[in-house]
Amino acid sequence: MKRALVVILILVAGYFASGLYIVGGNEKALLRRFGRARLPLVGSGLHYALPWPMTTISRINPSEVRTLQIGGVASESLEGDQFLLAADQYQLDEFLTGDKNILNVQVNVQYRISEADAADYLFGCVNPEEHLRLMTESLLGDVVARSGVDFVHPLGLAELRAMLTQRTRKLVQSHRLGIVIEDVDIAGVSPPLLVKQAFVDVSNARASKQRFINEALAYREQTVAAASANARKNVDEAETARRSAIESARGEADRFGKIVAQFQADADGGVQTYEQSRQMTLRQKYLEMLEAIVPKLASKALLDTDKPVNLTIFPENNK
Incomplete structure (x- = not known):
C-alpha cells in the first residue's frame, strides 16, 4: 500500500x-x-x-525576419529536369501587364511575427504564410495589370516596390495575420524565354536613346558654356573700349577747353585777338597732323607747276 x-x-x-x-x-x-x-x-x-x-x-521568435518567395524568373536553360521546372513556373509566375505583355516576376516578402499580435498569428489563421502568399500574389497581379511593361521592366521597380510594400502592410493588418511586413522586394523581372530577345533589343534601343540624349546634353552644355565665355569676353572688351573712349574724350575735351581758355586769355591780355589765336592754333594742329600722316604714306606726289599751290585748308582771314 x-x-x-x-x-x-x-x-x-x-x-x-x-x-x-x-x-x-x-x-x-x-x-x-x-x-x-x-x-x-x-x-x-x-x-x-x-x-x-x-x-x-x-x-x-518575434525578432527573426523570415522570407517568403513568390513567383520566379525564367531559367536560361531548359535541358533535362529544368524543362519541367520551367514549364511549371510559366503557369505560376506569369503576370499580364496593362499593355497586354507577359512578364515573369519574383517577389521576396520579408516579414516577422508581431509580438503584440502573436495570438492572431498562432490561432487567428490556419496557415498565415499561405494566406500571405495568396494575398501578395493577388496584389502583385493587380499592380502589374495596372502598369505598363516599361514601368515594371525596368523603369519603375523602386516605385513598384514601395507600392507593394505599403499595400501588403495594410492588407495584412486588416486580415489580422499577426505578422509585420518589413519589405516586399522585387527580386527579379524577366520576359518569357520565347520573347526575351525582343526585350533585349528594346532595352538596347532604350540605352542607345539615353546615350544619344546624354551626348546631346553634354554638347549643349559645352556649347552654351563656350558661348557664355565668348559673350563675357566681348562684353568685357566692349566695356574696356567704352571706358577708354570716355577717358580719351574727356582728355580731348579738357585739352580743347584749355585751348579755348587760352584764346580768351590772349584776347583779354591784348596779346592778339581771339580769332588770331584761333587761326594760329588751327594751323599748328594742321601741321602736327601732317607730321604724323605724311611719314605713313606709301607714295608721294610732287606737283611741278609754275603757279604756287596752297596746301592749307585754313586760309588766312584777311578781314
Whole structure:
C-alpha cells in the first residue's frame, strides 16, 4: 500500500514538474490556460506553468525576419529536369501587364511575427504564410495589370516596390495575420524565354536613346558654356573700349577747353585777338597732323607747276 502511494506521489510530482519550461534567448512564449491566451508573452528563461492539458505553451521568435518567395524568373536553360521546372513556373509566375505583355516576376516578402499580435498569428489563421502568399500574389497581379511593361521592366521597380510594400502592410493588418511586413522586394523581372530577345533589343534601343540624349546634353552644355565665355569676353572688351573712349574724350575735351581758355586769355591780355589765336592754333594742329600722316604714306606726289599751290585748308582771314 505504501509502495503504491509512493508511486502515485512520484507520478503526481512528475506530472506537476512537467510544468517547468524553458524559453530561449530570442524566443517569446504564449501561454494558453484552458484554451484562453494569456498576455503578455513570457520572456526568455526558466518558467513554470500548470502542466498540460491545463496549459499549452507556444513559442515564437518575434525578432527573426523570415522570407517568403513568390513567383520566379525564367531559367536560361531548359535541358533535362529544368524543362519541367520551367514549364511549371510559366503557369505560376506569369503576370499580364496593362499593355497586354507577359512578364515573369519574383517577389521576396520579408516579414516577422508581431509580438503584440502573436495570438492572431498562432490561432487567428490556419496557415498565415499561405494566406500571405495568396494575398501578395493577388496584389502583385493587380499592380502589374495596372502598369505598363516599361514601368515594371525596368523603369519603375523602386516605385513598384514601395507600392507593394505599403499595400501588403495594410492588407495584412486588416486580415489580422499577426505578422509585420518589413519589405516586399522585387527580386527579379524577366520576359518569357520565347520573347526575351525582343526585350533585349528594346532595352538596347532604350540605352542607345539615353546615350544619344546624354551626348546631346553634354554638347549643349559645352556649347552654351563656350558661348557664355565668348559673350563675357566681348562684353568685357566692349566695356574696356567704352571706358577708354570716355577717358580719351574727356582728355580731348579738357585739352580743347584749355585751348579755348587760352584764346580768351590772349584776347583779354591784348596779346592778339581771339580769332588770331584761333587761326594760329588751327594751323599748328594742321601741321602736327601732317607730321604724323605724311611719314605713313606709301607714295608721294610732287606737283611741278609754275603757279604756287596752297596746301592749307585754313586760309588766312584777311578781314
